[in-house]
Amino acid sequence: MTNHFGESQFGAQDTQAQAVSSALMADLFRVAVLRWGVLLSTGYLLLWGVVALTTRFATGVDSARWWWGAIGLVVVWIAACWLGWRERPSSQQARAVVDGRRKLGGLLMAQDVDGYDVWAQRLSIPMPLRVRWRGGQTLAALVLSAVFLIGAVLTPLPQADASAIAMNVRKTIDSLKDQVQVLEEERIIDEPQAEAMRDDMAAVAEDAMGADPSRTWEALDHLGDQLDKTAAEAADEALRQMDDSKAAEVLAKAMQLGQESLSEQQLSSAMQALAELTQQAVGEDMAASLSPEMAEALSQAAAAGLDAETLKKLAEMMEGNQADLQAMLEALEAANLIEGRLSDLDSDLDPTELLEWLECQGEGECDAAKIGKACKAGRGGITRGPGHTEMIWKDPSSKEGASFEPQVLPPSRMRDMENAKLMGVTRAAPDTEPAGGDSVGGALTGVESTGGSAEAAVILPRHRGAVQRYFQRSVLDIEDGAKAAPTTSDTSGIPGTANSPEP
Amino acid sequence: MSESDARPQLMSPDELKPIVDLLNSALAQLDATLLGQSELHRMVLVGILSRGHILLEGMPGVGKTALIQVLGQLLALSFNRVQFTPDLMPSDIVGSPILQEGDDGKRKMVFEPGPVFTNILLADEINRASPKTQSAMLEAMQERRVTVMGETRPLPSPFFVLASQNPIELEGTYPLPEAQVDRFLLKLHVGRPSADTLERIIDTRRRGELPKPTAVVDADQLDSLFAAMERVVMPTPVNRYIANFVAMSHPQEPNVPKVVKDYVTYGASPRAAIAMAESARAVALLDGRPTAGFEDVKAVAPHVLNHRLILNYQARFDKVSTLDVVDQMLGDIDETGLELPRGVEVEAAP
Numbered sequence: 001m002t003n004h005f006g007e008s009q010f011g012a013q014d015t016q017a018q019a020v021s022s023a024l025m026a027d028l029f030r031v032a033v034l035r036w037g038v039l040l041s042t043g044y045l046l047l048w049g050v051v052a053l054t055t056r057f058a059t060g061v062d063s064a065r066w067w068w069g070a071i072g073l074v075v076v077w078i079a080a081c082w083l084g085w086r087e088r089p090s091s092q093q094a095r096a097v098v099d100g101r102r103k104l105g106g107l108l109m110a111q112d113v114d115g116y117d118v119w120a121q122r123l124s125i126p127m128p129l130r131v132r133w134r135g136g137q138t139l140a141a142l143v144l145s146a147v148f149l150i151g152a153v154l155t156p157l158p159q160a161d162a163s164a165i166a167m168n169v170r171k172t173i174d175s176l177k178d179q180v181q182v183l184e185e186e187r188i189i190d191e192p193q194a195e196a197m198r199d200d201m202a203a204v205a206e207d208a209m210g211a212d213p214s215r216t217w218e219a220l221d222h223l224g225d226q227l228d229k230t231a232a233e234a235a236d237e238a239l240r241q242m243d244d245s246k247a248a249e250v251l252a253k254a255m256q257l258g259q260e261s262l263s264e265q266q267l268s269s270a271m272q273a274l275a276e277l278t279q280q281a282v283g284e285d286m287a288a289s290l291s292p293e294m295a296e297a298l299s300q301a302a303a304a305g306l307d308a309e310t311l312k313k314l315a316e317m318m319e320g321n322q323a324d325l326q327a328m329l330e331a332l333e334a335a336n337l338i339e340g341r342l343s344d345l346d347s348d349l350d351p352t353e354l355l356e357w358l359e360c361q362g363e364g365e366c367d368a369a370k371i372g373k374a375c376k377a378g379r380g381g382i383t384r385g386p387g388h389t390e391m392i393w394k395d396p397s398s399k400e401g402a403s404f405e406p407q408v409l410p411p412s413r414m415r416d417m418e419n420a421k422l423m424g425v426t427r428a429a430p431d432t433e434p435a436g437g438d439s440v441g442g443a444l445t446g447v448e449s450t451g452g453s454a455e456a457a458v459i460l461p462r463h464r465g466a467v468q469r470y471f472q473r474s475v476l477d478i479e480d481g482a483k484a485a486p487t488t489s490d491t492s493g494i495p496g497t498a499n500s501p502e503p
Numbered sequence: 504m505s506e507s508d509a510r511p512q513l514m515s516p517d518e519l520k521p522i523v524d525l526l527n528s529a530l531a532q533l534d535a536t537l538l539g540q541s542e543l544h545r546m547v548l549v550g551i552l553s554r555g556h557i558l559l560e561g562m563p564g565v566g567k568t569a570l571i572q573v574l575g576q577l578l579a580l581s582f583n584r585v586q587f588t589p590d591l592m593p594s595d596i597v598g599s600p601i602l603q604e605g606d607d608g609k610r611k612m613v614f615e616p617g618p619v620f621t622n623i624l625l626a627d628e629i630n631r632a633s634p635k636t637q638s639a640m641l642e643a644m645q646e647r648r649v650t651v652m653g654e655t656r657p658l659p660s661p662f663f664v665l666a667s668q669n670p671i672e673l674e675g676t677y678p679l680p681e682a683q684v685d686r687f688l689l690k691l692h693v694g695r696p697s698a699d700t701l702e703r704i705i706d707t708r709r710r711g712e713l714p715k716p717t718a719v720v721d722a723d724q725l726d727s728l729f730a731a732m733e734r735v736v737m738p739t740p741v742n743r744y745i746a747n748f749v750a751m752s753h754p755q756e757p758n759v760p761k762v763v764k765d766y767v768t769y770g771a772s773p774r775a776a777i778a779m780a781e782s783a784r785a786v787a788l789l790d791g792r793p794t795a796g797f798e799d800v801k802a803v804a805p806h807v808l809n810h811r812l813i814l815n816y817q818a819r820f821d822k823v824s825t826l827d828v829v830d831q832m833l834g835d836i837d838e839t840g841l842e843l844p845r846g847v848e849v850e851a852a853p
Contacts, residue, residue: 024849028847028849031847032844032847035844035846035847087844089841092739092740093740093839093840093841095740096738096740096797096838096839096840096841097839097841097849099740099796099797100796100797100798100838100839101849101850101851102851103796103798104796105787105790105792105794105795105796105798105799106736106737106738106741106787106792106794106795106796106797106799107792107793107794107796109738109739109740109741109794109796110513110736110738110793110794113511113512113513113736113794114511114512114513115512115513115514115515115793116513118513118515118516119513119516119793122516127851129849129850129851130849130850130851131847131848131849132847132848132849132850133846133847133848134846134847134848135846138846
């Protein structure tokens with residue numbers, strides 16, 4: 001207890017005591033603001049995180065906009081200041097705290113009483129007080145809530161993203177557009193068709209959302225199938241035209257060679273066949289593909305015939321037509337619209353052989369249709385082309401003598417392989433089967449070994465003679481020299497074979 | 504100081520100094536007479552300054568009666584001693600009318616004052632008197648007057664009852680009723696002296712004779728002390744602290760300390776709050792301050808509430824005394840009334 005009559009303890013100024021109580025008020029206010037701020041911030045961050053998480057799950061809103069919630073922290077701290085201001089102690093309470101903690105005997109609290117001035121001069125200097133907040137748990141909760149918020153906003157949500165973000169089908173669409181471009185360039189489809197397909201692809205790309213990926217892929221597959229079907233039809237037509245072009249070319253060359261040797265009727269029939277083949281090769285609009293003179297000549301070919309120069313030009317034209325068609329097929333294959341169709345091209349027919357065949361035709365046998373068929377080389381199959389031998393579809397063959405008796409085959413060793421287990425992989429020689437395994441091959445086939453390895457299997461007495469004869473024969477062969485050596489390689493030492501020498 | 508006085512005024516240091524000197528002198532006289540009981544003497548003076556009655560409790564031979572005798576000599580007041588016994592009657596204390604013959608030869612009933620008509624009444628072993636006799640003290644102690652045969656007679660002023668009781672030898676005793684215990688301002692425990700003090704007592708007290716005080720406090724000086732007591736200012740926060748403390752001694756109140764809820768059956772009365780405030784003022788005056796502070800309240804709280812809190816059986820089972828409860832309350836209740844949030848503390852800067 002302070003003795004207030006001890007002269008050494010007096011002399012302090014009242015303003016210092018006031019300063020101590022004022023500092024205490026300020027410290028309490030600061031601590032209250034800090035405490036409320038941390039508490040409210042913790043709650044706000046948790047709420048913020050929960051709302052962000054829930055909304056992201058529900059709608060898949062982009063996470064960047066959630067950081068705008070930081071504005072709410074300003075409001076939170078303003079509220080904390082307001083609550084701290086409400087909690088701040090009054091000046092009388094602050095003086096009471098200083099008086100009580102520093103044991104000033106109520107003198108500091110009697111500031112408003114008359115006569116205080118005299119005592120204020122004698123009031124001992126109170127040491128300042130410190131406000132301490134043990135808010136470790138609260139701060140830890142704030143950190144945890146902040147971590148929760150960051151996790152809630154930044155953690156990727158696959159389900160939400162997949163449903164919210166558009167699918168990236170650009171690569172597929174670009175590939176399809178390239179194919180459309182190829183079809184358009186090769187004049188397989190016209191410009192309005194190409195534009196319609198591009199519009200369809202753009203619509204699919206725009207509507208491609210992660211929520212329903214199968215729908216997008218179905219639409220893209222449909223577009224791809226449509227392109228493939230169009231390209232396949234064009235390839236079929238091109239191959240047919242190539243066949244016809246090639247036939248026309250061969251026939252033109254044969255006629256060019258046989259101007260002198262062929263009869264009038266043969267030439268007339270060949271001319272008619274050539275006109276038909278040319279028309280089939282270039283299509284309906286023959287005048288657009290050939291020169292007008294050529295088209296006119298071909299139309300009159302059956303009656304007036306074609307000279308050698310015209311036939312040569314026609315053959316060259318047909319070659320060019322084949323080259324164009326082949327280039328188109330290569331472009332389609334390069335665009336992955338067709339696959340393996342170039343191998344369907346027929347092989348070339350020799351014009352000389354055709355000329356010989358034409359010369360052999362009698363007067364009544366020679367017509368344009370027959371010549372047209374003869375100009376096309378077959379592939380040897382029965383599905384396409386005439387083939388060299390005419391197929392006769394009558395008198396079905398009897399099954400007598402051709403049917404087989406059903407026979408149950410022994411169990412295959414592959415069945416055992418199905419149950420095999422991979423024990424390891426090694427580059428060394430495999431270990432032999434231990435005891436109990438069947439010895440395989442040669443004279444020991446079917447002989448069961450009773451112990452040890454296969455190499456140590458016991459050879460029964462009735463087999464010993466065969467083994468002995470085998471080695472005796474080898475010795476005789478060596479002694480006989482080169483005369484006996486070539487004939488022994490195919491016997492393989494199997495006893496009882498025809499080539500085995502008798503002992 | 505009456506309630507009509509406009510504003511309180513702090514005593515100046517010059518006014519306070521002779522008061523403190525006088526009190527220090529009285530304390531020194533008591534300390535010189537009864538060795539090794541300085542704190543007890545201080546509390547006794549607090550009781551005197553507060554004009555309250557004091558109940559001394561202690562083992563036989565520790566100096567209870569001697570303290571009261573010396574106090575009576577020191578204060579230069581009239582002093583009576585009553586040894587309370589089971590057959591003591593109320594009239595033996597307050598007095599009774601007796602038949603006397605006057606000068607004119609006529610006989611009439613004349614009131615013969617009892618020993619209560621004095622300034623200091625030593626009620627020795629008060630718990631040995633019957634409840635009827637104990638109750639006769641109620642009016643005298645509270646209202647400082649007695650009524651006999653329908654006639655009320657005031658007691659001399661000041662009037663103090665300094666009672667003693669023995670906590671052992673309870674056979675044949677009558678524990679004081681709560682109403683009477685509550686009338687004692689303080690209940691002081693007279694402890695046994697230490698070995699060093701005993702050595703000094705043996706050296707200086709031949710046959711137990713007490714030295715007479717060399718100086719006395721006369722009636723005028725005592726009045727000046729009482730006047731100074733009137734001017735000791737009780738700041739509002741201290742006043743609120745006392746009120747809050749007494750209210751918190753009742754387990755029915757909200758937010759009471761756990762020790763109260765667990766062990767207290769009945770809390771302190773408003774008379775306890777008054778006693779605590781007056782005692783705190785007296786402690787401040789003894790310390791030479793014109794204002795009472797929180798530490799003054801804390802100094803007197805155990806003695807004021809010692810006999811006023813009624814504990815339950817659980818306290819008896821747990822061997823929790825009233826002083827333990829009060830000490831716990833002093834630690835739990837913040838004196839400033841500043842409700843700091845959990846985790847926030849105001850502490851002295853290093």
